[in-house]
Amino acid sequence: MPATDTPTIDSERTQVLHGFEKTTEAIIGFLHTAEDSMNICADHTWPSVAMGVEVFKKELYELKERNVRSRFVTDITKYNIKYCKELMQISELRHLDGLKGNFAISEKGYTASATLQEAALLQEVIYSNTRAILDQQRYMFETLWSKAKPAEQKIREIEEGVDFGKTEIIQSPRKILELFINMIKSAKSETVLMLPTINAFLREERIGAIELLKKSATEHNVNVRIITPSNNDVEKILQNTLPVAMIKEQQENRKKEKRFEVQRSNIQFKETAMTTVTIVVVDKRESLVIEKTDDSKENFIEAIGLSTYSNSEPTVMSYLSIFEGLWRQAKLYEELKEANEQLLIHDKMQKEFINVASHEMKTPTQAILGTSGLLQYYPERKDELIEIIQRNAKRLQTLIANILDVTRIESQTLILNKEGFNIRDVISSLIEDYKDRTKNSNIEIINIINNNNNPIFVEADKDRIIQVLSNLLSNAIKFTNQGQISINLSEKKKDDNHWEDGRKEVIVSVTDTGSGINSEIFTRLFSKFASKSYQGTGLGLFICKSIIQAHGGRIWAENKDARENKSGATITFSLPGATDINTANGDN
Amino acid sequence: MNNNRILVVDDEPDLTKVSTLALEYHGFKVDTFNDPQEALSKFKPGSYDLIILDIKMPKMDGFELYHEIKKKDNNAKVCFLTASELYYEEFRNEEYRALDRNLFIRKPIDNEDLVKQINKMIKK
Numbered sequence: 001m002p003a004t005d006t007p008t009i010d011s012e013r014t015q016v017l018h019g020f021e022k023t024t025e026a027i028i029g030f031l032h033t034a035e036d037s038m039n040i041c042a043d044h045t046w047p048s049v050a051m052g053v054e055v056f057k058k059e060l061y062e063l064k065e066r067n068v069r070s071r072f073v074t075d076i077t078k079y080n081i082k083y084c085k086e087l088m089q090i091s092e093l094r095h096l097d098g099l100k101g102n103f104a105i106s107e108k109g110y111t112a113s114a115t116l117q118e119a120a121l122l123q124e125v126i127y128s129n130t131r132a133i134l135d136q137q138r139y140m141f142e143t144l145w146s147k148a149k150p151a152e153q154k155i156r157e158i159e160e161g162v163d164f165g166k167t168e169i170i171q172s173p174r175k176i177l178e179l180f181i182n183m184i185k186s187a188k189s190e191t192v193l194m195l196p197t198i199n200a201f202l203r204e205e206r207i208g209a210i211e212l213l214k215k216s217a218t219e220h221n222v223n224v225r226i227i228t229p230s231n232n233d234v235e236k237i238l239q240n241t242l243p244v245a246m247i248k249e250q251q252e253n254r255k256k257e258k259r260f261e262v263q264r265s266n267i268q269f270k271e272t273a274m275t276t277v278t279i280v281v282v283d284k285r286e287s288l289v290i291e292k293t294d295d296s297k298e299n300f301i302e303a304i305g306l307s308t309y310s311n312s313e314p315t316v317m318s319y320l321s322i323f324e325g326l327w328r329q330a331k332l333y334e335e336l337k338e339a340n341e342q343l344l345i346h347d348k349m350q351k352e353f354i355n356v357a358s359h360e361m362k363t364p365t366q367a368i369l370g371t372s373g374l375l376q377y378y379p380e381r382k383d384e385l386i387e388i389i390q391r392n393a394k395r396l397q398t399l400i401a402n403i404l405d406v407t408r409i410e411s412q413t414l415i416l417n418k419e420g421f422n423i424r425d426v427i428s429s430l431i432e433d434y435k436d437r438t439k440n441s442n443i444e445i446i447n448i449i450n451n452n453n454n455p456i457f458v459e460a461d462k463d464r465i466i467q468v469l470s471n472l473l474s475n476a477i478k479f480t481n482q483g484q485i486s487i488n489l490s491e492k493k494k495d496d497n498h499w500e501d502g503r504k505e506v507i508v509s510v511t512d513t514g515s516g517i518n519s520e521i522f523t524r525l526f527s528k529f530a531s532k533s534y535q536g537t538g539l540g541l542f543i544c545k546s547i548i549q550a551h552g553g554r555i556w557a558e559n560k561d562a563r564e565n566k567s568g569a570t571i572t573f574s575l576p577g578a579t580d581i582n583t584a585n586g587d588n
Numbered sequence: 589m590n591n592n593r594i595l596v597v598d599d600e601p602d603l604t605k606v607s608t609l610a611l612e613y614h615g616f617k618v619d620t621f622n623d624p625q626e627a628l629s630k631f632k633p634g635s636y637d638l639i640i641l642d643i644k645m646p647k648m649d650g651f652e653l654y655h656e657i658k659k660k661d662n663n664a665k666v667c668f669l670t671a672s673e674l675y676y677e678e679f680r681n682e683e684y685r686a687l688d689r690n691l692f693i694r695k696p697i698d699n700e701d702l703v704k705q706i707n708k709m710i711k712k
Contacts, residue, residue, distance in 0.1 A: 355672065359644060362671035363600055366696040370606035373699040377613040388602050 014128035023125040024055065027111060030127070031059035034106035037069045038091075039141045042102035044075035047083035049122075064090045068106075073144050075099040076154045084151060094148035098166060105137050112137075167310035173301040177207065179309060180280065180288055184212045187222045187282045192323045194265075194279040195228040196292060203300045204278075205237055214241045217260040227326055230264040238262055263330035279319050286311045287319040353528065356538070360399050364392035402539045406528070409546040416461040416550055420578050423458045423465070423506060427487055430466060434473050442482035445473075448489075456491050457578040458506050460551050465575070468544045472510040472571050475540065480514030483568070487511075491577055504577030513568040516559045525557050541571075548573045592710055593635060596620045597627045597653060598642035598669070607640070610699040611706070624648040633661030637710050640693075643670040654687075667709055669702075671695040 017026050031038070040046075050056050063070050070091030075098060076084045087093050103112035109129040113122050128134070170176050184191060191213060195201045204210055216222040228234060241260075278290040286309070293305035310316055371388045378385065408414040431447045438445060458465070469487075476485045488509045517525060526545040528538060548555045555573040560566040594616045596607045604620035611618045619636075621627035624645050639657060643650035654666050668691055693705050 359671045362695045363603070366671065367600070367602040367606060369696045369698050370603070370610060370702075374606060374609050374613075377699075378609065381609075388605070392602060 012130045014126070014130050014133060017125045017127060018123070020123070023113070023122040026125055026127050027122070028055060028059055030104065030106065030109055030111050031056070031063065033108055034063060034068050035066065036107040037071075038063050038104065038106050039071050039138070039145070040104040041073045041099070041141055041144055042104075043099050044077050044080055046074050046102055047076075047080040047087055051083040051086045060087075060090050071141075071145060073099065073141075073148045076151060076158065078158050081155060081158055084155065088151055093151035094145060095151055095154035096144060096148045099144075103137060103141075105134060105141055110134050110137050167308065167312050167315050170307045170309055173304050176288075176290060176304060176307045177300055179307075180290065181207070181209065181212065183280060183282045183286055183288055184209060184216065187216050188220070189283050190223045191216060191225075191283075192279075192281050192320065192327075193224075193226045193228075194323055194326065195226070196276055196278060197295050198229050198231050198234060199295050199298075199303075200278055200292060201228045201230075201234050201237075203298065203303055206298070207300045210237065210241055214260060221259065224260045225323075225327060226262045227265050227323070227330055228262065263327055263334070265326065265330055279323060281316060281320045281323060284320060285316060287316045289319065349528070357399070357403055361396065364395040364399075367392040368396075402543060405543045405546075406539055409543065414546065414550055416464060418459050418461055420457055420459045421462050422455040423460075423508070423575075424452075424454075424456050424489060426462065426466060427469065427489060427508070430469055430473070431487060434477075438477060441477075443477060443480055444484045446484055446486040448486055456489060456506055458575045459578040460575055461547075464547045464551075468547050468573065469508070469510070471540045471544050475571075476510055476512035476514065476569075479516075479569070480512045483513030485510065485512045506575045506577045507572060508575070509570050509572035511568065511570040513560075513566075516567045517557055517569045522557070522559070526555065544573070548575070552576050590615045590707075591617065592637040592706075593617045594619070594706065595627070595631075595636045595639045596669075597624055597640070597645070597650075598622065599624070599645040600642070603642075606699075607702075610702065613699075614703045616706075624650075624653045628653060628656050628660075631657060631660055633664070637665065638706055639664055639666045640669050640706070641666060643668055643672055665709060665712075667691045667693060669693045669695060669697075 017023050040050075042050075050060055060070075071094075072087055072091045073094045073096055074080075074084065074087075076093075076095040084093060101112070103110065109127065110133055111128075112126045113124060170179065193204075193209075193213065195204065201210075213224045213226070217224040230238075276292055278292065279287065280290075281287045288307060288309050290307045291305040292303055294303050297303040310319075368389050371385050371392075374385055375382060405414070428447065431445055435445045435447075473485065473487075488507075488511065490507045491504050492507065493504055526541050528542045545555050553573055553575045555571065558570045558572070560568045560570075592615075594611055596604055596611075596618060597620070598604050598607070599622050601622050604622060608618045608620055621630070624641075625647055628648070641650040641653055645653075648656075650668055650670070654668075657664055657666060670692060671694075691709075693702070697705070
């Protein structure tokens with residue numbers, strides 16, 4: 001229909017035009033002939049049609065050139081905002097929320113189309129130049145125009161995030177599924193998902209939602225958080241879902257924010273309805289709440305009922321805060337459980353300690369009590385009996401000292417009286433002492449360190465170091481029925497950054513040819529109650545470790561290689577060396 | 589002199605020595621072992637009027653030894669002389685529950701009291 005054939009007021013008519021060609025021709029003609037005014041009212045897809053279809057765009061720009069007074073009303077959204085800005089170049093533009101239907105009125109005619117498709121030509125258009133219809137539609141336009149708000153204001157709201165979005169109810173399960181998947185796919189920074197039941201989790205897994213969430217976490221750096229009830233099946237899926245690389249990364253850098261986190265909703269609220277909907281919130285901008293009507297169904301579409309979609313800030317933020325509240329609660333619950341477990345372990349260890357300690361106290365007390373009674377029965381065996389009393393009194397004394405040390409260590413009141421001294425001298429005299437004690441046994445104590453007379457200085461608590469060495473020597477004797485015990489002393493420059501430059505590390509080791517360290521306790525050798533001996537509280541090496549660590553040193557144990565047909569153990573400890581005799585300003 | 593025969597099994601040599609001397613003074617005949625396995629292998633049914641066992645011992649604890657001895661001689665009178673704490677029972681609840689509370693003598697105990705308790709058990 002060429003422009004010259006455009007109907008005039010003289011021949012009033014109203015008609016429906018079908019097909020792209022005819023509709024396009026009619027609209028172009030309509031736009032082309034307008035001389036005074038052009039009022040257009042159209043839905044949110046119209047801006048893309050107006051600016052996205054070249055022929056329409058050209059005609060609209062020409063309106064401006066011909067100085068036709070234009071007024072446009074549309075529904076400005078974040079998706080059509082760029083077209084709307086273009087339209088503002090041509091005409092005054094206003095916004096109406098959720099506007100439906102499309103019509104345009106010039107001083108000459110009226111066109112309307114029921115449906116518009118994004119950036120496409122029109123299928124069906126009504127055209128009329130009937131005066132009555134023009135008046136009626138003009139009135140309608142004026143009414144809408146007066147209600148609409150300026151485009152500038154709406155655009156500012158959208159761009160500043162004050163988007164008064166929409167909230168709608170979706171009934172078609174297929175549409176819900178499509179929307180749900182699209183929302184997950186579209187996430188840019190954050191997705192939170194709350195599932196009501198284990199079956200819901202499994203249904204989401206079946207439609208590929210869990211896999212998609214993982215993908216958005218790993219490939220698009222989206223923070224994904226899920227709250228779900230859990231069982232073995234769920235855990236299995238989650239284990240397979242968390243890619244190995246990501247778990248590794250999380251372990252290596254704990255502080256790094258986790259991108260895929262799952263909390264188990266162990267708490268069920270029977271009174272509230274938290275158990276019947278799935279909630280998903282994406283990027284703090286969109287929420288979808290899916291009602292579940294039949295949890296027994298395996299299929300997502302069969303299990304769900306109505307859904308509420310919203311991109312309206314108050315609604316979205318409310319759902320997000322419900323999620324955050326439950327997330328925090330689930331996290332707290334986890335922490336509480338963990339703390340409670342620790343408490344139980346602690347409680348058990350305390351009881352174990354009291355049991356071991358009291359057993360160790362009662363045994364020598366029984367010996368002392370019984371033996372002192374025997375002195376009345378057998379006065380002639382006094383010497384022999386007093387020896388038993390003394391031996392057990394010493395055992396009690398050692399135990400009490402150990403318990404006091406553990407108490408000091410655990411209450412962090414172990415005080416070191418550091419002084420500079422030559423550790424070679426200290427070890428030598430200790431060895432002579434122990435040689436004397438073992439002279440009637442099958443144990444030979446070898447004093448390797450006597451071969452060299454260079455002093456080796458340390459700055460340490462001398463009594464505490466003697467305590468550690470005595471403990472190691474006593475252990476070596478206890479576990480060696482027959483054989484050799486040797487002590488090695490060396491000094492080396494630290495090559496790593498363990499101590500500052502110029503400081504030396506002094507290494508002391510005690511090696512025996514005894515039974516070696518039992519493999520059952522090897523890994524917890526230096527913790528409390530690690531004892532395979534039925535005499536002893538298992539406190540000795542715990543105290544040694546604490547003393548050495550308090551000095552800034554290390555202590556470790558090695559067994560001789562059984563494959564080489566050798567038995568025995570070596571316990572080694574290190575101490576920071578004093579740089580020279582001046583820093584070792586003690587009593588040398 | 590009562591001629592009652594007593595077996596004492598305790599891994600602490602000082603304690604078996606004290607028990608032996610104290611009980612012999614009061615006329616008992618006493619055998620002692622520091623190794624529970626050796627005590628079991630040398631055990632002959634009917635040889636003792638009372639068997640006194642420590643509980644916490646290496647290789648085989650007092651409860652195990654009790655059951656093994658009962659297998660060999662169901663009529664044997666067995667009691668425990670123990671330094672373990674009362675709430676150690678929490679860990680060994682089953683063993684404790686199956687046994688008469690009166691079978692437990694708690695360390696430390698002086699010689700006269702020990703003899704009194706032993707006489708009471710033998711007469712039962």
